[in-house]
Every structure is written in C-alpha cells, then in structure tokens.
Amino acid sequence: MSSIRRFLILTLISALVLVIFSAALHGYRATLNISSALLDDELIELSHAIAYFDSNQQEEEHELLFQIWKRGELISTSSAELTTPIAAFTPGFSEVNALGTRWRVFAKYQEQTATWYMVAQPVSNRFMLTDSLTVAAITPFILSVPLLALILFFGITWGLSPLKHLSRLLAKRKGNDFSVIAMHREPSELTPVVSTLNTMFNRLNAAFEREQQFASNAAHELRTPLSVMKINIHNIANELGEKGEALKTLKADTDRMIHAVNQFLLLTRTSPETFVEQREPINVHHVAQEVISDLYGKIENKAQEIALEGDEVWLQSSQFMLYTLLQNLVSNASNYSPKNAQILIKVECHHRGVSLSVCDSGPGIPADQRPEVIKRFQRGPTSKPTSGSGLGLAIVAQVVALHNAELTLHESSMGGLEVRVNFSNDFVL
Secondary structure, eight states, X not given: XXXXXXXXXXXXXXXXXXXXXXXXXXXXXXXXHHHHHHHHHHXXXXXXXXXXXXXXXXXXXXXXXXXXXXXXXXXXXXXXXXXXXXXXXXXXXXXXXXXXXXXXXXXXXXXXXXXXXXXXXXXXHHHHHHHHHHHHHHHHHHHHHHHHHHHHHXXXXXXXXXXXXXXXXXXXXXXXXXXXXXXXXXXXXTHHHXXXXXXXXXXXXXXXXXXXXXXXXXXXXXXXXXXXXXXXXXXXXXXXXXXGGGGHHHHHHHHHHHXXXXXXXXXXXXXXXXXXXXXXXXEHHHHHHHHHHHHHHHHHHXXXXXXXXXXXXEEEEOHHHHHHHHHHHHHHHHHTSOTTOEEEEEEEEETTXXXXXXXXXXXXXXXXXXXXXXXXXXXXXXXXXXXXXXXXXXXXXXXXXXXXXXEEEEEOTTSSEEEEEEEEGGGBO
C-alpha cells in the first residue's frame, strides 16, 4: 500500500539533495576556475615586473606597482610617474591613492640591506574577484531552480494522480450507479476516503431501493381498493335511487384520491435514472396531438376549445416524460378555466432552442403567487374547488429539471395563464 505523503516527502528530499549537490559542485568548479585565472594573471604581472627589473624598462600600465627604496633612495619603480613612496615606510598592509587609483599596498623592510620593498595592487581587482566568485557560486543555484521546479511538478503530479483518478471515477458515474469504487493503485491516505464513499454508496443504494419499492407498492396497493370503492359507491347510489345523490361528494373525494395516487405514480417514474434509460428522439408535435386526443372528452364536456400551433420539432427526450409534462399542463389549464374557455398549445423554435407553451383564457395566477404554485401540494387560486392534488406543476417542474430546461409562468395573450418551458439546444435534434 503506497502513501502520497511518503512519496512526496522522499521525492522532494531526493530532488533537493541532488540539485543542491550538483549546483554546489558546479559552483566549486566555477570558483576554482575563476580564482586560478586571476592568480595566473598575477603571475603574469609579476613576471612583467621581474622582466622590467632585469631590463630596467618602464611600462606605463601595470596591474601591479612596485618600488624599491634603499637608504631613502628610489632604486627601481614600475612607473616613471611614481617617484615618491607609494606608502609610508611602515611594514604591513595599507591602502593609498596613487595615479588616480586606489591601491592595496604591502611594504616589507630588509634590515641586512636597509631596503624597502613595496608592492601595490588595485583595490578594484579585489572587488572584481569577490563579485566573480559570488556570481560563480550563486549562478548554479539560480539555474537549478527551473530544474527543481520541474522535478517537483512531476513528482507532486504523480503523487496526486490517485486523487485525480478518483475524481474522474466519480465524475463519470451515472445517477443510478451505486456500485463500490475499485482503484488499482490506492494510497493509504485514500483508503478511508474510498471506504467511506463505498459505505455511503451502499446506504444510498439501499435507501433508493426502499424508496422506490415503497412508493411503487403503496401507489399500486392503493389503486385497487380505491377502484373497488368507486364501483361500490356507484352501485350503492344506483340502489338508493334519488337518495343516492347524497353520495356525490363521496364519489368526488374518491376520484380525487385516485387522481392523487396516479400523480404519485408519475412522481416515482420521473426520476433521473428512468429518464436516462428512456431518452430517444421524440416528436413534440405528435406528443401534443396525443395529449389533446386523450383529454378531448374532458375538454369537450366543459365546452372548451383547444388548438395546437407550431411546426414539428424533435427533442432528445422520453415519450412518457413529455406526455406527462403536457398532460399536466393541459389538464391544469382545463381544470382552472371556466366553460367555453380557450386553450392553446404552442411549439416555437428559436436560436436558443425550443419553447413549449400552454396558454388559456382562464382567471390566471397573480404574479406574486406564481412561484408558490410550482411547489408540491400548492394549487392556484380558483373560485371553484377542483379535484386536483396540487402535484401537477410540481411534476412539470421535475420533468423540466431533467431536461435542464427553464419553466416560467406569464400572463397569456388570451388573458389567462401561460406556462412556458424553454428547452436548450442541447436537447434539440
């Protein structure tokens, strides 16, 4: 089992030791070369001085000055302009100004011959030597910084690669994939993270299955007794004759319960997992025609008119999802609109995508109440009670979210409500 921390520490320490050792070795060699060159130049200048002393020639420019004084008389000098002592007749080192230059002078006295030997070197040479040595020592370290940065970059990148691999595994997972994570090279630091994630996936999978089973079983179990109850109420009403009119309220409540159960079933089927599995090219115009056909009897009973406008548009969606969306919108428009009202379904294409709208000439919804009706178990204002359960627009909002679309409510051109769903170009074929 590998460790990201141990890997990074060893990599950084090894890189630092290797780069610093190489830079120090290179700096030592560069410093040695510079000092050797400078000392060689000193030897050359000394050889010039000796040659001058032997030939009694005078040169105007030297890197070294010297004088020989014997019993107060100048016997020899490296410059004809230098006729006075370079420094005081005091043994040792000193610094003086001569010939427009600052000199470092060394004076030596020989008692046997009563002779003073004075040798001078420009102070600037010392600064040049110091600068050269400093530059030579620092340059390798400066040049090694990019190499060290490169080593650190690749070392840290390689050390953190398991984290990136884990991130990619999680990003590629589908919404209904709760399988455990398996990594080929799992560092010790990631072991508790992966273990916790796997435990969480197992819990989510169990909870998701329980929720799905409960919702599905509850809805299915409720539909049968409710249907039987509706039949029994109808039979009792027929047997009672005129007295059976008192059961109309009970019959309406039963219809409302059946409608609520059907809505709950729709909610359980409008999940991201179901949508991903059912996605296919769908003709929106044909779905709208199917919805109108199925609801036409209900609309005709209220003497309402319904129309469909727009061209054929194809979306990457689900037949069931689009049908559910339109069926709820048209049902709401019919339920909350009075008799002789008008309902219009519009399918419009534009540069940003496709808009699907359901308009009516009903009472509409005030602007300040529109955000509330999208919530579950909320119904729009109406003068008459309806058989709705308050889940219609909540289901619509859930289907819209699956398409990454936008749901907006406006006042329609017919005076009622317009519910518009805007699909982006990502779902348009």
